[in-house]
Amino acid sequence: MAEFDLAIIGAGPAGMAAAVTADKAGLRVALLDEQPRPGGQIYRNVSQASADRVRVLGADYALGRGLTTALAESGVQHIHGAVVWAIEDGFRLSYTANGTAAQVSARRVLIATGALERPLPIPGWTLPGVMTAGAAQILLKGSGIVPRQAVLAGSGPLIYLVAAQMVRAGVPPLALVETQSTRDMIGALRHMPGALRGWRGLAKGLGLIRELRRAGVKRFTGADRLKVEGMDRAEALCFRAGGEDHRIACETVLLHHGVVPNTQVARSIGVSHRWSSAQQTFTPVLDAWGGTDRPGLFIAGDGAGISGAMVAEIAGRLAALKLAEEAGHLGISERDRRAAPLLRARARELAIRPFLDAAYPPYPGALRPDDDTLICRCEEVTAGEIRQTATLGCLGPNQAKSFTRAGMGPCQGRYCGLTVTAILSQTTGQSPDETGYYRIRPPLKPVTLAELAAMAETGATNPEGE
Amino acid sequence: MRRYSAFAIAREAARYHQGWERAWASPEPKKSYDAIIVGAGGHGLATAFYLGKNFGITNVAVIEKGWLGGGNTGRNTTIIRSNYLQDASAAIYEKARGLYETMSQDLNYNVMFSPRGVIMLAQTHHEVRGYQRTAHANALQGVKTEFISPARVKEIVPIINLDGPRYPVLGGLWQARGGTARHDAVAWGYARACSDMGMDIIQKTEVTGVRKENGAVVGVETSRGFIGTKKLGIVVAGHSGVLADMAGFRLPIESVALQALVSEPIKPCMDCVVMANTVHGYMSQSDKGEMVIGGGADGYNNYTQRGSFHHIEETVRALVETFPMISRLKQLRQWGGIVDMTGDRSPILSKTPVEGVFINCGWGTGGFKAIPGSGWGFAELMARGYSPLTAEFGLNRFKEGRFIDESVAAGVAH
Ligand SMILES: Cc1cc2nc3c(=O)[nH]c(=O)nc-3n(C[C@H](O)[C@H](O)[C@H](O)COP(=O)(O)OP(=O)(O)OC[C@H]3O[C@@H](n4cnc5c(N)ncnc54)[C@H](O)[C@@H]3O)c2cc1C
Numbered sequence: 066m067a068e069f070d071l072a073i074i075g076a077g078p079a080g081m082a083a084a085v086t087a088d089k090a091g092l093r094v095a096l097l098d099e100q101p102r103p104g105g106q107i108y109r110n111v112s113q114a115s116a117d118r119v120r121v122l123g124a125d126y127a128l129g130r131g132l133t134t135a136l137a138e139s140g141v142q143h144i145h146g147a148v149v150w151a152i153e154d155g156f157r158l159s160y161t162a163n164g165t166a167a168q169v170s171a172r173r174v175l176i177a178t179g180a181l182e183r184p185l186p187i188p189g190w191t192l193p194g195v196m197t198a199g200a201a202q203i204l205l206k207g208s209g210i211v212p213r214q215a216v217l218a219g220s221g222p223l224i225y226l227v228a229a230q231m232v233r234a235g236v237p238p239l240a241l242v243e244t245q246s247t248r249d250m251i252g253a254l255r256h257m258p259g260a261l262r263g264w265r266g267l268a269k270g271l272g273l274i275r276e277l278r279r280a281g282v283k284r285f286t287g288a289d290r291l292k293v294e295g296m297d298r299a300e301a302l303c304f305r306a307g308g309e310d311h312r313i314a315c316e317t318v319l320l321h322h323g324v325v326p327n328t329q330v331a332r333s334i335g336v337s338h339r340w341s342s343a344q345q346t347f348t349p350v351l352d353a354w355g356g357t358d359r360p361g362l363f364i365a366g367d368g369a370g371i372s373g374a375m376v377a378e379i380a381g382r383l384a385a386l387k388l389a390e391e392a393g394h395l396g397i398s399e400r401d402r403r404a405a406p407l408l409r410a411r412a413r414e415l416a417i418r419p420f421l422d423a424a425y426p427p428y429p430g431a432l433r434p435d436d437d438t439l440i441c442r443c444e445e446v447t448a449g450e451i452r453q454t455a456t457l458g459c460l461g462p463n464q465a466k467s468f469t470r471a472g473m474g475p476c477q478g479r480y481c482g483l484t485v486t487a488i489l490s491q492t493t494g495q496s497p498d499e500t501g502y503y504r505i506r507p508p509l510k511p512v513t514l515a516e517l518a519a520m521a522e523t524g525a526t527n528p529e530g531e
Numbered sequence: 532m533r534r535y536s537a538f539a540i541a542r543e544a545a546r547y548h549q550g551w552e553r554a555w556a557s558p559e560p561k562k563s564y565d566a567i568i569v570g571a572g573g574h575g576l577a578t579a580f581y582l583g584k585n586f587g588i589t590n591v592a593v594i595e596k597g598w599l600g601g602g603n604t605g606r607n608t609t610i611i612r613s614n615y616l617q618d619a620s621a622a623i624y625e626k627a628r629g630l631y632e633t634m635s636q637d638l639n640y641n642v643m644f645s646p647r648g649v650i651m652l653a654q655t656h657h658e659v660r661g662y663q664r665t666a667h668a669n670a671l672q673g674v675k676t677e678f679i680s681p682a683r684v685k686e687i688v689p690i691i692n693l694d695g696p697r698y699p700v701l702g703g704l705w706q707a708r709g710g711t712a713r714h715d716a717v718a719w720g721y722a723r724a725c726s727d728m729g730m731d732i733i734q735k736t737e738v739t740g741v742r743k744e745n746g747a748v749v750g751v752e753t754s755r756g757f758i759g760t761k762k763l764g765i766v767v768a769g770h771s772g773v774l775a776d777m778a779g780f781r782l783p784i785e786s787v788a789l790q791a792l793v794s795e796p797i798k799p800c801m802d803c804v805v806m807a808n809t810v811h812g813y814m815s816q817s818d819k820g821e822m823v824i825g826g827g828a829d830g831y832n833n834y835t836q837r838g839s840f841h842h843i844e845e846t847v848r849a850l851v852e853t854f855p856m857i858s859r860l861k862q863l864r865q866w867g868g869i870v871d872m873t874g875d876r877s878p879i880l881s882k883t884p885v886e887g888v889f890i891n892c893g894w895g896t897g898g899f900k901a902i903p904g905s906g907w908g909f910a911e912l913m914a915r916g917y918s919p920l921t922a923e924f925g926l927n928r929f930k931e932g933r934f935i936d937e938s939v940a941a942g943v944a945h
């Protein structure tokens with residue numbers, strides 16, 4: 066089994082920045098990521114993207130080149146196409162790459178697995194033709210595919226970005242149906258002083274909205290009662306806005322209402338998590354460097370709480386400095402000297418967050434879905450069935466799972482977890498922290514029995530990949 | 532409590548299942564009870580149930596630190612069989628198997644007992660001799676099992692590969708009325724029946740101490756205060772050592788981790804339970820279609836640094852040889868439980884040095900199958916001070932050298 070000073074899971078901005086920083090400090094670093102190329106969500110495929118695609122995706126996207134180039138020139142062992150499916154104390158990571166399972170061991174681990182889109186369960190969201198805005202963006206970044214006749218619905222800055230990218234690609238969306246209300250915006254104004262410190266982000270957002278207006282994309286705000294209509298596939302998005310019912314015929318519905326930390330890896334090894342009411346999700350409990358309550362285990366990037374790509378990159382560097390210091394490669398004063406400008410930059414970048422969180426809250430209708438709406442897609446469990454388990458005396462998601470099988474399918478609760486906790490806590494009156502979350506167990510992603518059976522042999526040798 | 536019936540289902544179907552009432556109450560603890568059971572796993576709940584049903588003792592509380600059925604009862608691979616070697620074991624496991632046959636009716640709760648048959652594969656010559664011996668012993672005990680040929684094994688399990696290079700199949704010990712049941716439902720069914728008899732099932736409450744006066748128990752300290760009782764049944768599986776420590780005695784028990792895993796669901800392909808004891812692989816197909824696979828217990832002194840996946844890997848490597856078709860199946864989840872093992876691999880159902888305190892533990896890797904029999908016998912022991920079912924399983928056997936040795940013939944996980 067290959068041994069490293071530091072293993073990093075996830076090659077997004079956080080993971081890449083941490084890897085390069087730690088490598089420079091003299092640590093032997095392995096960087097594992099399931100994608101074929103580095104970049105993570107925002108910089109997906111950036112090292113290969115054509116000039117035309119970069120024009121469509123925008124200047125922020127091109128920024129990723131700096132990181133991927135630095136990574137390529139470093140001594141970091143980047144094991145790409147590697148799905149990490151187990152982490153054990155010690156630390157030992159099990160992963161599958163090229164259909165073969167293998168392991169690496171490392172004295173320290175940084176989890177930089179980023180964010181997942183918050184599921185948006187509304188009537189009809191499981192029909193073919195419905196996907197998330199992020200998925201549409203992945204198609205665009207990875208393969209240059211843009212959905213036709215699409216409506217974007219939900220809330221959050223990413224919707225504007227995806228819409229603008231579609232406009233630039235020559236296939237504008239039919240409409241933007243936004244669920245945040247004027248009330249949310251007014252409530253967010255008290256965070257305006259902070260937001261003004263992060264004026265660059267604000268200006269970028271306003272720029273996107275202008276770009277959409279110029280392209281003639283229709284916008285609805287304060288939308289409610291979202292519902293996808295169709296028999297075998299999505300045919301229309303129905304909603305209520307401005308006191309009127311609307312129906313927009315379309316081929317594709319792209320849903321999105323924010324992203325939430327991907328906490329699977331951290332939870333599977335027992336890191337403590339707390340409910341964040343500002344972000345309406347669980348976040349890991351961390352110190353200022355990203356250290357968890359387990360020695361040698363750090364988290365950086367959106368997996369630590371949603372704060373965007375710039376903060377992810379900074380947090381990656383900070384964690385790497387602390388890890389290098391702990392490994393004896395860096396003195397404490399040198400660590401702090403290098404950390405000081407990073408901490409200032411992070412504070413600046415974070416200034417706009419409270420405003421964004423308040424202005425673009427998740428769609429309330431999806432946090433309290435109707436009884437008939439499917440929550441767990443894998444096992445086809447409805448919101449009503451989850452409520453029923455609470456009425457029958459069930460206290461938390463792990464018990465609801467035994468009652469209904471919610472969370473027992475191929476995704477193992479990645480998509481229904483937050484919704485199930487929310488519904489149970491609304492029904493029982495307990496807080497989300499008291500209600501708890503699914504117990505996450507390996508494999509984090511399914512692995513075939515043949516891979517598992519063959520692991521002993523491959524695990525002993527060096528991992529494939531370079 | 533309203534009975535579950537075909538009419539009830541029809542009635543509820545007509546009103547979108549809105550009318551089902553809570554299956555059990557979540558009461559506030561009273562000041563004291565005639566008997567307290569610690570641990571709302573299958574064994575604890577079954578004990579409470581038979582205290583009420585067979586002995587009319589219903590002023591009973593079952594105290595559980597998590598939620599009922601959330602311990603090993605909710606994570607085992609649910610194999611039910613009674614093909615043990617020693618007479619005392621065969622008696623209690625066969626009693627349990629018999630009670631499983633009618634449990635759904637007795638509890639008015641569908642526990643999905645499925646007597647689909649259990650095969651233990653003989654894959655070495657040593658195992659062939661061992662299982663033939665067990666079959667003979669079972670014949671004398673009145674437990675129906677038979678030793679079958681490889682050809683018959685293939686008839687029952689068409690997907691099996693008989694002549695694997697490392698682990699050929701040389702025969703099998705077949706118990707046609709063994710099988711599986713739905714683990715959660717067993718706990719829920721007992722809980723509902725206990726609640727119906729007026730017993731209190733107190734969840735999310737941890738027992739933190741045992742209060743004694745003059746060598747006899749007077750109650751328990753809990754996270755919700757003191758609760759009095761003169762009869763205390765400790766039924767906490769992996770935590771037995773901790774509770775014994777609170778009461779002031781010691782147990783000859785070691786705790787080890789036992790694991791299981793489940794694959795993605797596929798069409799029905801195997802309608803019985805197959806146990807490959809040499810390689811510690813135990814497989815059945817769930818109603819949903821997943822292959823449920825149990826592994827072996829972790830070794831006691833594991834310095835290999837390979838950690839928990841080591842065992843699963845070995846199990847799967849061997850099983851893939853015996854069942855080549857499963858190799859492309861995806862594993863969805865793997866989990867484990869801490870099980871309580873005794874030196875002779877038999878349970879402890881016993882009085883203790885503390886008057887009024889009784890202990891039921893040591894079921895190790897295979898106690899799910901015993902739940903109703905254990906509850907029956909342990910309730911009798913608590914109510915009357917003696918039960919023929921539990922007589923041989925006392926703590927004293929370790930001092931007196933009267934082991935009920937199941938470690939050779941049935942040192943089998945699950
Ligand atoms: C779908 C989606 C699209 C987004 N698009 C944009 C955008 O266009 N612009 C923008 O500003 N922000 C965007 N965001 C937000 C942005 O992704 C984050 O702010 C930023 O990328 C966070 O960086 P990170 O390093 O924390 O994680 P990420 O960039 O998400 O990187 C995490 C990496 O870890 C990998 N990974 C996760 N789990 C495992 C595992 N078990 N084994 C191996 N690898 C694993 C992932 O594949 C990914 O490559 C998007 C978010 C999502 C979810």
Ligand SMILES: Cc1cc2nc3c(=O)[nH]c(=O)nc-3n(C[C@H](O)[C@H](O)[C@H](O)COP(=O)(O)OP(=O)(O)OC[C@H]3O[C@@H](n4cnc5c(N)ncnc54)[C@H](O)[C@@H]3O)c2cc1C
Nearest residue numbers: 570572573574596602603604607608610738868898899900
């Ligand atoms: C992976 C695995 C597979 C298995 N497969 C099989 C199989 O195929 N067939 C079979 O027959 N057996 C099997 N077993 C064994 C079987 O699961 C156990 O023997 C059986 O479930 C034990 O039941 P129990 O009621 O004694 O314990 P549990 O169900 O563990 O209940 C004990 C309860 O006590 C509670 N408790 C502990 N401490 C306290 C406290 N201080 N205060 C209050 N409550 C407390 C716990 O929370 C728990 O709920 C398997 C076990 C495992 C782990």
